Amino acid sequence: MADNDNETSPDMSDAAADGEASSDEVAALKSEVAELREKHLRALADAENTRRRAERERLDASQYAVTRFARDMLVVSDNLKRALDHLPEEAKTEASAAVKAVLEGVEATERHLAATLERHSVRAIDTADAKFDPHLHQAIAEVPAEGKPPGSIVNVVQTGYVIADRLLRPAMVTVARNPGNGRAQGDSGSDQAVDTKA
DSSP, X not given: OHHHHHHHHHHHHHHHHHHHHXXXXXXXXXXXHHHHHHHHHHHHHHHHHHHHHHHHHHHHHHHHTTHHHHHHHXXXXXXXXXXXXXXXXXXXXXXXXXXXXXXXXXXHHHHHHHHHHHHTTEEEOXXXXXXXXXXXEEEEEEEOOTTSXXXXXXXXXXXXXXXXXXXXXXXXXXXXXXXXXSSOTTOOSSOOOOOOOO
């Protein structure tokens, strides 16, 4: 019996060693599972970020793909407006039927071009009673302006435009001079300009 006890004693120590080894294996496997779970979550987050970035780039591409073309079309719009503004009102009323027909055609073309630009999210910057904003306007001169607060827009020389929520072309404006220091409020010493290469 004592021999039996002695014989089973090594088996018990083997079982204890196996138990320790298996608990080490379980701990290692748990650690590996946690590491794999963390890698999986990171991969899912990366995939989601990539999807969002691709969606944002697709939206930007669709909204701003026509930027260069729209900028070129603004020159056409400006020229149509100049052509219409160049003819005095009295000359329009005294013009022959053929000249009036041409004028109506130019006006219709200018309106159609403006509507087409609007349909593609190109909108004129509203400068009515506005204060100079270097993000939207380019000051080309400071002028004395009776009755206007310093830094306000006196005259729009060229209409500015935005495409969606980005500046396409700044409005070229004259700004009311600050009588105290000779400069418009917010002006840093030279005419402020907006980078038009948005």
